[in-house]
Amino acid sequence: QVQLQESGPGLVKPSQTLSLSCTVSGGSISSGGHYWSWIRQHSGKGLEWIGYIYHSGNTRYNPSLKSRVTISVDTSKNLFSLKLSSVTAADTAVYYCARAFTILGVVQGFDHWGQGTLVTVSS
Amino acid sequence: QSVLTQPPSASGTPGQRVTISCSGSSSNIGSNTVNWYQHLPGTAPKLLIYSNNQRPSGVPDRFSGSKSGTSGSLAISRLQSEDEADYYCAAWDDSLNGIWVFGGGTKLTVL
Numbered sequence: 001q002v003q004l005q006e007s008g009p010g011l012v013k014p015s016q017t018l019s020l021s022c023t024v025s026g027g028s029i030s031s032g033g034h035y036w037s038w039i040r041q042h043s044g045k046g047l048e049w050i051g052y053i054y055h056s057g058n059t060r061y062n063p064s065l066k067s068r069v070t071i072s073v074d075t076s077k078n079l080f081s082l083k084l085s086s087v088t089a090a091d092t093a094v095y096y097c098a099r100a101f102t103i104l105g106v107v108q109g110f111d112h113w114g115q116g117t118l119v120t121v122s123s
Numbered sequence: 124q125s126v127l128t129q130p131p132s133a134s135g136t137p138g139q140r141v142t143i144s145c146s147g148s149s150s151n152i153g154s155n156t157v158n159w160y161q162h163l164p165g166t167a168p169k170l171l172i173y174s175n176n177q178r179p180s181g182v183p184d185r186f187s188g189s190k191s192g193t194s195g196s197l198a199i200s201r202l203q204s205e206d207e208a209d210y211y212c213a214a215w216d217d218s219l220n221g222i223w224v225f226g227g228g229t230k231l232t233v234l
Contacts, residue, residue, distance in 0.1 A: 108158070108174055113169075115167045
């Protein structure tokens with residue numbers, strides 16, 4: 001059974017860079033057929049897709065965050081990472097990593113998720 | 124403001140059937156498939172339905188999905204207390220060079 005676990009600082013200062021990692025167990029990031037994703041949820045709000053990466057390094061980002069987001073993958077450690085620069089209080093949210101699955105090469109949805117980690121942006 | 128519109132709340136009694144709607148537009152639900160997720164706060168969200176009406180293995184057949192035009196719908200039959208959770212719809216949106224969009228979520232209460 002594939003499991004994902006987020007890790008990283010729970011508190012980030014304004015204007016700094018938020019950095020999170022997602023360790024994947026029970027399956028290989030390199031196996032293909034999946035995109036490795038970051039999704040966040042502001043308190044009391046809906047979910048917001050941040051972006052995803054394929055094991056080859058190809059990425060796709062939410063246009064509203066694209067200028068500040070970098071998602072990378074480390075296949076040797078079976079993990080992928082999120083960096084969000086120039087954070088403000090508006091970036092305070094629970095951040096989830098998730099696996100997106102494909103059918104005939106088309107992403108269908110997110111079939112495995114981490115439990116989420118709260119990141120607070122505050123001085 | 125979420126791109127996909129869901130009612131903020133829904134309720135039912137054990138054994139009843141409830142439905143949750145998800146309204147979108149031609150660029151998302153109108154041209155792509157709908158997913159549904161169940162989320163208990165503090166836990167990992169769970170995929171319930173993909174491709175409008177497909178259930179991943181392990182999801183009970185009490186959960187079903189449908190799509191018509193620019194709207195999707197999740198139905199839960201034979202409601203159980205453990206179904207009390209937040210439910211989210213999602214779809215790919217072809218606008219803005221492509222983006223996954225979600226609904227604002229529906230809190231289901233089992234009375």
